[in-house]
Amino acid sequence: MTTVDLTKAKEVVARFDANEANRFIKAGWTLIGQAHGKDESGYPLTKYELAWLGDGDPVNPQR
Incomplete structure:
Protein backbone atom coordinates (compact mmCIF):
# COMPACT_ATOMS: atom_id res chain seq x y z
CA MET A 1 0.00 0.00 0.00
CA THR A 2 1.23 3.50 -0.83
CA THR A 3 2.34 5.73 2.04
CA VAL A 4 -0.16 8.52 2.67
CA ASP A 5 0.43 11.77 4.57
CA LEU A 6 -2.45 11.56 7.03
CA THR A 7 -1.80 15.09 8.27
CA LYS A 8 -3.58 16.18 5.06
CA ALA A 9 -6.70 14.12 5.82
CA LYS A 10 -9.76 16.27 6.33
CA GLU A 11 -11.88 13.35 7.54
CA VAL A 12 -11.38 9.65 8.29
CA VAL A 13 -14.17 7.05 8.28
CA ALA A 14 -14.41 3.32 8.91
CA ARG A 15 -16.77 1.04 7.01
CA PHE A 16 -17.48 -2.67 7.44
CA ASP A 17 -19.15 -3.29 4.07
CA ALA A 18 -16.97 -3.74 0.96
CA ASN A 19 -19.60 -2.27 -1.37
CA GLU A 20 -19.89 0.81 0.80
CA ALA A 21 -16.10 1.17 0.95
CA ASN A 22 -15.99 0.92 -2.86
CA ARG A 23 -18.55 3.75 -3.15
CA PHE A 24 -16.28 5.94 -1.01
CA ILE A 25 -13.26 5.05 -3.14
CA LYS A 26 -15.16 5.86 -6.35
CA ALA A 27 -16.15 9.21 -4.80
CA GLY A 28 -12.46 10.11 -4.30
CA VAL A 59 -17.83 13.91 -0.52
CA ASN A 60 -20.25 11.57 1.25
CA PRO A 61 -21.49 8.98 -1.27
CA GLN A 62 -24.30 8.04 1.14
CA ARG A 63 -26.02 11.41 0.97
Whole structure:
Protein backbone atom coordinates (compact mmCIF):
# COMPACT_ATOMS: atom_id res chain seq x y z
CA MET A 1 0.00 0.00 0.00
CA THR A 2 1.23 3.50 -0.83
CA THR A 3 2.34 5.73 2.04
CA VAL A 4 -0.16 8.52 2.67
CA ASP A 5 0.43 11.77 4.57
CA LEU A 6 -2.45 11.56 7.03
CA THR A 7 -1.80 15.09 8.27
CA LYS A 8 -3.58 16.18 5.06
CA ALA A 9 -6.70 14.12 5.82
CA LYS A 10 -9.76 16.27 6.33
CA GLU A 11 -11.88 13.35 7.54
CA VAL A 12 -11.38 9.65 8.29
CA VAL A 13 -14.17 7.05 8.28
CA ALA A 14 -14.41 3.32 8.91
CA ARG A 15 -16.77 1.04 7.01
CA PHE A 16 -17.48 -2.67 7.44
CA ASP A 17 -19.15 -3.29 4.07
CA ALA A 18 -16.97 -3.74 0.96
CA ASN A 19 -19.60 -2.27 -1.37
CA GLU A 20 -19.89 0.81 0.80
CA ALA A 21 -16.10 1.17 0.95
CA ASN A 22 -15.99 0.92 -2.86
CA ARG A 23 -18.55 3.75 -3.15
CA PHE A 24 -16.28 5.94 -1.01
CA ILE A 25 -13.26 5.05 -3.14
CA LYS A 26 -15.16 5.86 -6.35
CA ALA A 27 -16.15 9.21 -4.80
CA GLY A 28 -12.46 10.11 -4.30
CA TRP A 29 -11.64 8.73 -0.84
CA THR A 30 -8.34 6.90 -0.24
CA LEU A 31 -8.15 3.50 1.41
CA ILE A 32 -5.62 3.93 4.23
CA GLY A 33 -6.03 0.62 6.03
CA GLN A 34 -7.98 -2.52 6.55
CA ALA A 35 -8.27 -5.04 9.33
CA HIS A 36 -9.66 -8.55 9.47
CA GLY A 37 -11.08 -10.29 12.50
CA LYS A 38 -14.17 -11.79 14.05
CA ASP A 39 -17.04 -10.24 15.95
CA GLU A 40 -18.15 -11.39 19.40
CA SER A 41 -20.14 -14.24 17.81
CA GLY A 42 -17.14 -15.46 15.82
CA TYR A 43 -18.48 -14.10 12.53
CA PRO A 44 -15.64 -12.91 10.24
CA LEU A 45 -15.51 -9.22 9.44
CA THR A 46 -13.33 -6.72 7.64
CA LYS A 47 -12.99 -3.04 8.54
CA TYR A 48 -12.01 -0.58 5.81
CA GLU A 49 -10.48 2.75 6.84
CA LEU A 50 -10.74 5.61 4.38
CA ALA A 51 -9.49 9.20 4.37
CA TRP A 52 -10.57 12.27 2.43
CA LEU A 53 -7.40 13.84 1.06
CA GLY A 54 -9.02 15.85 -1.74
CA ASP A 55 -9.59 19.55 -2.07
CA GLY A 56 -12.76 20.96 -0.59
CA ASP A 57 -15.22 19.32 1.71
CA PRO A 58 -15.39 15.52 1.89
CA VAL A 59 -17.83 13.91 -0.52
CA ASN A 60 -20.25 11.57 1.25
CA PRO A 61 -21.49 8.98 -1.27
CA GLN A 62 -24.30 8.04 1.14
CA ARG A 63 -26.02 11.41 0.97
